[in-house]
Amino acid sequence: MFDDKDSWSDFCSSQLILIKKMLISLGVGERLREERERLGKNQTDFGASAGVSRGTQKAYELESSSPDIRYLSGLQELGVDVHYVLTGSRVDTDLNNLSDVEMAVLGHLRQMAEADRNVLLRTASAFAGAASLEGAKGHN
Known part of the structure; x- marks a missing residue:
C-alpha cells in the first residue's frame, strides 16, 4: 500500500517485483536446475549455451527472475524438456x-x-x- 513515507518510484518498483514473482510458477527454478544437472552442465556453461550470464541463470534457478522466450527456445535446442520446466509434467515424445x-x-x-x-x-x-x-x- 502506498503511503506518504514511500516515494512513488519505490512503490512502483516494489509492485513490479511483486508482479514479476507472481509470473514465476513455483518450482520452475528447481526443475530448471534438475534439467541443467541432468545435462551435466554448471550454471555458467548452461546459461551461456542458452544465451544468458551465470548471474541470470542463477536468478532463474532461485526464481527471483523469470526466463524469457528466447532463453526457453535456447534451452529447447540444448535438449532441455521445457514443458517439464514450465509445468512440472513430462510428455513422452518417444x-x-x-x-x-x-x-x-x-x-x-x-x-x-x-x-x-x-x-x-x-x-x-x-x-x-x-x-x-x-x-x-x-x-x-
Missing part, C-alpha cells in the same frame, strides 16, 4: 513407446481430412477434460 491403440489412432488421423482432424481434436480434448474432472472429484 514414438517407439506408442501402444497399439495409439498407433492405430495415429494411423487413422493421418488419413483424415483437416476438418475431421479438428473435430477429433476437440472430441479428444473434451474426453480428456472430463477425465481430469472425474479424477479431481475422486480426490475430494
